[in-house]
Amino acid sequence: MRKRWFLSILTVGVIAAFVGSVVIGLDVARAQAPVRIGVIEPLSGPVAASGNYIRMGAEIARDWLNAKGGVLGRKVELVIEDNKSDPKEAASAAEKLIVRDKVPAIMGAWGSSMTLAAMPKLEEYGVPMVVETSSAASITKRGNPWIFRISPPSEMEAVGLEPYVDKLAIKKADFLAVNTDWGRGSIQAFGDLLKKKGLPVGAAEFMEQSATDMNAQITKIKTTGGDTLFLTTAVEQITLVLKQAQEQRLSRKIVTTGGSSSPTQLIKQAGAAAEGTYHIVFFMPWFPESMPDGKLAKAFVDEWAKRGNPFEGLTEGFRGHDGIVTIAEAVKVAGKDDPKAVRDALWRVNLTGVNGPIHFEKDGPAGKESGQSKPSIFIVQIRDGKVALPEFARK
Amino acid sequence: MDQLLQHLVNGLVLGGTYALLGIGLTLIFGLMNVVNFAHGEFYTLGAYATFAALTLADLNFFAALGLAIVCGLVVGAVTEFVLVRPLRRESIDTVMLVMIGVWIAMQNGELLVWGGVAKSIPHPFSTTPLTLGGVSLAPLRLFVLVAALGLIVGAHLLIHRTRLGRAMRATFQDADTAALMGVRIRRIYTATFAIGSGLAAAAGALLGPVFIAYPSMGDLASLKAFSVVILGGLGNIAGATVGGLVLGVAEELGAGYVSSGYRDAVGFVIIIAVLLLRPSGLFARAERVG
Numbered sequence: 001m002r003k004r005w006f007l008s009i010l011t012v013g014v015i016a017a018f019v020g021s022v023v024i025g026l027d028v029a030r031a032q033a034p035v036r037i038g039v040i041e042p043l044s045g046p047v048a049a050s051g052n053y054i055r056m057g058a059e060i061a062r063d064w065l066n067a068k069g070g071v072l073g074r075k076v077e078l079v080i081e082d083n084k085s086d087p088k089e090a091a092s093a094a095e096k097l098i099v100r101d102k103v104p105a106i107m108g109a110w111g112s113s114m115t116l117a118a119m120p121k122l123e124e125y126g127v128p129m130v131v132e133t134s135s136a137a138s139i140t141k142r143g144n145p146w147i148f149r150i151s152p153p154s155e156m157e158a159v160g161l162e163p164y165v166d167k168l169a170i171k172k173a174d175f176l177a178v179n180t181d182w183g184r185g186s187i188q189a190f191g192d193l194l195k196k197k198g199l200p201v202g203a204a205e206f207m208e209q210s211a212t213d214m215n216a217q218i219t220k221i222k223t224t225g226g227d228t229l230f231l232t233t234a235v236e237q238i239t240l241v242l243k244q245a246q247e248q249r250l251s252r253k254i255v256t257t258g259g260s261s262s263p264t265q266l267i268k269q270a271g272a273a274a275e276g277t278y279h280i281v282f283f284m285p286w287f288p289e290s291m292p293d294g295k296l297a298k299a300f301v302d303e304w305a306k307r308g309n310p311f312e313g314l315t316e317g318f319r320g321h322d323g324i325v326t327i328a329e330a331v332k333v334a335g336k337d338d339p340k341a342v343r344d345a346l347w348r349v350n351l352t353g354v355n356g357p358i359h360f361e362k363d364g365p366a367g368k369e370s371g372q373s374k375p376s377i378f379i380v381q382i383r384d385g386k387v388a389l390p391e392f393a394r395k
Numbered sequence: 396m397d398q399l400l401q402h403l404v405n406g407l408v409l410g411g412t413y414a415l416l417g418i419g420l421t422l423i424f425g426l427m428n429v430v431n432f433a434h435g436e437f438y439t440l441g442a443y444a445t446f447a448a449l450t451l452a453d454l455n456f457f458a459a460l461g462l463a464i465v466c467g468l469v470v471g472a473v474t475e476f477v478l479v480r481p482l483r484r485e486s487i488d489t490v491m492l493v494m495i496g497v498w499i500a501m502q503n504g505e506l507l508v509w510g511g512v513a514k515s516i517p518h519p520f521s522t523t524p525l526t527l528g529g530v531s532l533a534p535l536r537l538f539v540l541v542a543a544l545g546l547i548v549g550a551h552l553l554i555h556r557t558r559l560g561r562a563m564r565a566t567f568q569d570a571d572t573a574a575l576m577g578v579r580i581r582r583i584y585t586a587t588f589a590i591g592s593g594l595a596a597a598a599g600a601l602l603g604p605v606f607i608a609y610p611s612m613g614d615l616a617s618l619k620a621f622s623v624v625i626l627g628g629l630g631n632i633a634g635a636t637v638g639g640l641v642l643g644v645a646e647e648l649g650a651g652y653v654s655s656g657y658r659d660a661v662g663f664v665i666i667i668a669v670l671l672l673r674p675s676g677l678f679a680r681a682e683r684v685g
Contacts, residue, residue, distance in 0.1 A: 041509050042511075044506050044511035044610060044611065045511065045609075045611050046511055046513075046609065046611065048510075048511030048513070048609065049511075049512040049513060051511070052510075052511060052512060057579070070504070084611075085611075119404075159452075178655050205655040206654075206655045206656040207655060207658075208658065208659060210614070210615050211615075212602075212606035212607070212609070213405075213409055213604075213606070214616075215401075215405035215409075215647070216402060216405060216406075216646070216647045216648075216649075216650035216651045216655060216658065217650060217651075217655045219398055219401045219402055219405060219651055220650075220651050220655070222398070223398050234515045236607060236609070239515070240606060240607065243522070246522060246524070247522070247524045247531060247532070247533035247536070248401070248524065248531050249524060249526065249531050266514075269515040269607075271522070272522065273522065289617075348476065
């Protein structure tokens with residue numbers, strides 16, 4: 001009888017010791033395990049080009065960080081999910097990254113509608129997200145304290161454009177925007193700017209994200225007698241609009257907003273139809289020395305070329321770099337890769353990315369503020385098949 | 396007035412390609428009773444085949460279009476032979492599920508081969524538009540409209556004037572009787588599926604250069620094709636032609652005069668109205684074939 005008792009206790013003891021050592025072992029493994037950063041981008045679907053360029057930029061940031069010894073002495077690893085340019089997929093990608101991969105922070109999700117769809121998941125599980133591209137104002141106004149945006153909302157872009165409105169000699173403007181939170185927000189913001197300047201607005205037209213034929217909208221815009229067209233969508237659709245505008249002989253100054261226009265790709269794919277168009281961009285890879293940190297910008301452009309990445313992707317790619325270094329910096333400041341600690345540390349991040357200084361200020365309803373950085377904004381023009389600073393923006 | 400004319404011209408060009416998609420599907424869906432969710436993927440296949448022929452094989456533009464159509468015919472025939480033929484006695488739902496599988500497999504295959512970044516397909520036409528009064532039209536679009544109408548007429552003649560067409564009509568009226576009369580009905584099924592797929596590939600090859608090619612481009616095409624088939628009546632080629640043109644013009648006018656944000660909605664409102672008032676399509680015949 002006694003012997004049996006002894007055996008039972010021994011067995012339990014052995015099991016306990018085993019489990020304990022496994023737990024400790026896991027802990028040790030965890031300390032040496034890489035810092036995993038979640039990334040949600042549109043890698044397929046109508047806006048896939050942009051998402052893939054951001055992935056390439058994020059990979060440069062990861063490799064540069066790891067070359068310098070990683071973060072907290074651990075390697076940085078990216079867990080990349082495809083949101084298929086679809087808001088529903090963005091939400092499930094966020095859930096997968098949080099629940100299955102247990103990432104301490106996410107970068108994403110490119111489009112405003114995709115970001116907005118993922119946001120409730122962040123609040124539900126308490127994981128911060130650095131928003132690298134989305135421009136809709138509502139993202140930082142909804143009172144989601146897990147959102148930190150490094151891209152400019154449309155209002156900020158409009159403020160950035162304000163000094164140029166007179167120089168562009170805008171008399172009356174029309175709008176053509178993708179029918180998403182981004183497009184609708186952009187028409188609102190730039191419309192307000194024009195109203196403030198006392199300028200009339202003609203047509204405000206929309207197109208579905210997957211639409212390829214915009215002739216109806218262009219025909220309508222032709223009749224308003226405006227002289228400027230603000231165009232807000234991704235580069236694929238901009239290409240189509242420019243081609244179709246040329247087919248219909250629409251004579252307008254065209255200004256694209258949102259920074260996803262990739263002028264170099266437009267020159268390649270739209271050819272003569274892109275001539276003379278203006279583009280608001282947040283990175284000028286054609287003249288990196290004019291960026292706030294010229295050395296970093298130059299190094300990024302060189303590394304991009306060295307990897308054989310297409311040059312036209314740089315205007316998106318830098319966002320991936322800046323987003324990842326922001327998260328890595330926050331993990332470093334926090335001293336651990338715990339979601340809540342990283343969130344708190346994001347408020348203390350102060351660094352210079354390819355775009356310029358990144359530092360978050362409070363935005364949105366009191367007590368539940370989101371973070372919003374103040375990025376640099378530039379305007380360029382396509383002239384003689386090349387990207388140039390517009391006459392008026394030159395010093 | 397100029398604006399209205401321009402809208403009508405735009406609508407006709409767009410409608411011509413909807414018609415092409417619709418005819419391909421009406422053969423497969425209307426006559427064969429196969430709910431072909433993969434129809435849009437044959438459209439995508441046509442666009443990528445053109446792209447490959449032009450950029451990889453350095454072929455002439457028109458030869459590339461021809462090759463794309465052949466590609467659609469062959470892949471269509473293989474799909475029917477391997478996947479649809481063994482299921483001919485199964486219920487329509489089983490076949491539908493298989494076609495959903497084909498749709499997913501083909502779309503992801505395209506993604507794997509070509510990547511998610513859109514491809515611009517080169518073409519030899521001038522980009523300077525032709526203008527007449529206030530209406531302008533790119534030469535490429537004019538070519539697309541003419542080619543689409545040519546293919547539609549070709550399909551019509553094939554079905555109503557050839558031996559193969561007569562055998563097809565006989566098979567879909569009464570397969571057993573046709574078989575007794577010596578029609579090799581299994582071959583007819585394969586041929587019909589191949590022709591329908593070939594027409595979808597032709598639409599993709601024609602529209603690829605007008606727009607851009609990307610793996611999910613077929614989704615919208617499928618949606619429009621089903622709309623056109625419902626509008627025109629199942630299995631009705633003339634109906635699909637008119638249905639396509641009606642849908643194209645309606646969307647165009649809706650976007651132009653109502654709201655561009657509801658462009659696709661306009662098309663579907665018409666379809667709902669047709670289903671309510673004339674449930675078997677705008678041009679339903681007294682008796683349905685099949």
